[in-house]
Amino acid sequence: MSPLVSFRQVSARIGQKDILHNLSFDVEAGETLVLLGRSGSGKTTALKMVNGLLLPSAGDVLIEGTATPAWDLIRLRRRIGYVIQDAGLFPHFTVAANVGLVPRLEGWPPRDIDARVQQLLTQVGLPPAQFATRYPRELSGGQRQRVGVARALAADPPLLLLDEPFGALDPVTRVELQQQFLDLRQGLNKTALLVTHDVREALLLGTRIGVLHHGRMVFLGGRAEFLKARDQEVQAFHACLAENWRETI
Amino acid sequence: MSLDLGREILDLTLEHLFLVMLSMAIAAALAIPAGILLTRRTFLQRWVLGFANIVQTVPSLAVFGFLIPLPFLGGIGKHTAIIALVLYALLPILRNTLTGILHVDPAVRESAIAMGMTGRQLLWEVELPLATRTILAGLRIATVTTIGTATIAAVIGGGGLGVFIFRGLASVDTTLLLAGAVPAALMALAADRGLEWIEHKLSPV
Numbered sequence A: 001m002s003p004l005v006s007f008r009q010v011s012a013r014i015g016q017k018d019i020l021h022n023l024s025f026d027v028e029a030g031e032t033l034v035l036l037g038r039s040g041s042g043k044t045t046a047l048k049m050v051n052g053l054l055l056p057s058a059g060d061v062l063i064e065g066t067a068t069p070a071w072d073l074i075r076l077r078r079r080i081g082y083v084i085q086d087a088g089l090f091p092h093f094t095v096a097a098n099v100g101l102v103p104r105l106e107g108w109p110p111r112d113i114d115a116r117v118q119q120l121l122t123q124v125g126l127p128p129a130q131f132a133t134r135y136p137r138e139l140s141g142g143q144r145q146r147v148g149v150a151r152a153l154a155a156d157p158p159l160l161l162l163d164e165p166f167g168a169l170d171p172v173t174r175v176e177l178q179q180q181f182l183d184l185r186q187g188l189n190k191t192a193l194l195v196t197h198d199v200r201e202a203l204l205l206g207t208r209i210g211v212l213h214h215g216r217m218v219f220l221g222g223r224a225e226f227l228k229a230r231d232q233e234v235q236a237f238h239a240c241l242a243e244n245w246r247e248t249i
Numbered sequence B: 001m002s003l004d005l006g007r008e009i010l011d012l013t014l015e016h017l018f019l020v021m022l023s024m025a026i027a028a029a030l031a032i033p034a035g036i037l038l039t040r041r042t043f044l045q046r047w048v049l050g051f052a053n054i055v056q057t058v059p060s061l062a063v064f065g066f067l068i069p070l071p072f073l074g075g076i077g078k079h080t081a082i083i084a085l086v087l088y089a090l091l092p093i094l095r096n097t098l099t100g101i102l103h104v105d106p107a108v109r110e111s112a113i114a115m116g117m118t119g120r121q122l123l124w125e126v127e128l129p130l131a132t133r134t135i136l137a138g139l140r141i142a143t144v145t146t147i148g149t150a151t152i153a154a155v156i157g158g159g160g161l162g163v164f165i166f167r168g169l170a171s172v173d174t175t176l177l178l179a180g181a182v183p184a185a186l187m188a189l190a191a192d193r194g195l196e197w198i199e200h201k202l203s204p205v
């Protein structure tokens, strides 16, 4: 079986600028590949190539073996849950309408959409009675982010793209949601591509970790390999790990 | 004020209202779809806006004058007046439709595409609702202007409150001037307030 997502020597160019260089990796069904990298390293750009928001300037991005330009992109996007960095909610939709969007586009009966929205809002810790009818501007940053997570999960997509999904959360809620993410993955056999610049989150959630640096993948491997890797950029992340520990102790 | 004058004020006010509403309906039906199309045709934007701008700069009296000798479109009467008023109302509606849609937050637009909206869904569910307020503001500006400009329509037999104004000018009769100007001003004020209220009611954010 071909991997769910496969990057083959992918380069990305926006305008005159090369953002990604010769990126190659696979995401197998059921795994969570974490893309770790500093700000501006190209993580968001890489995610946008998966659902065809950006197309490669060279190489191929294959989803279930088919290159993105050959996909019906509307269909592809509705089968990929996308948690957008900074949430990207629709300002003129209520929380419930935001979460229920893809099911509605997919023509679910309204009752099923309602039930699904209630269930998801409860799951991400936003009691529907209190939050369903609010607008995004009436939420805190962390609450918006949780709505973004719920929206991505709504149509139960087999593949999830998560762009710093837990970034704006307080540490307690973050750990809760990270734990929920682990449970969810175990229970539902989801495949995920998760972007973060937090090395501890990468180690906690990733079955494998890919490190991006200036648009190149300088490391790809499991946790143990990551901790042993000699690459300079990876070592820079090791260093923050040590810093973090010192703080905690 | 005689009973006859009162009666005539009412008639001409209604006629004025009819001129304005019909012109606005036609202008909106042309300019809003055109504005939407223009958001998808970047290269045309300058040309169309440029043309609409030029029309706007021609004094309205001259536009009425130019239209009279034209076959079909021109001549003396209501239809010529309406064509001129439509030409005038196009620009503010067109421009506001265009800017309203182009100013939708690119992140929100991208988010809609990422969720798998089709082009049509993006337009109807995201772009138009978020541009509603700006489009309505364009309609409001155009309506208020048209109420004023429509008084000139009387020159070419368009009728409306301008009839009083021109008769008053000809006979140096202040009462007649006021009989035309006051209802027109009140109408403009009411349209401004009314449409502003609708703008607030309909604005989604």
Ligand SMILES: Nc1ncnc2c1ncn2[C@@H]1O[C@H](COP(=O)(O)OP(=O)(O)OP(=O)(O)O)[C@@H](O)[C@H]1O
Pocket: A014, A015, A017, A019, A037, A038, A039, A040, A041, A042, A043, A044, A045, A046, A085, A197
């Ligand atoms: N639309 C664009 N036009 C030009 N350059 C862009 C565009 N989008 C991104 N870039 C550039 O591409 C590079 C990678 O951006 P990207 O958003 O992928 O980074 P990132 O790793 O997600 O960063 P962050 O952690 O800050 O979100 C950056 O240098 C950025 O300036």
Ligand SMILES: [Mg+2]
Pocket: A043, A044, A045, A085, A163
């Ligand atoms: Mg990013």
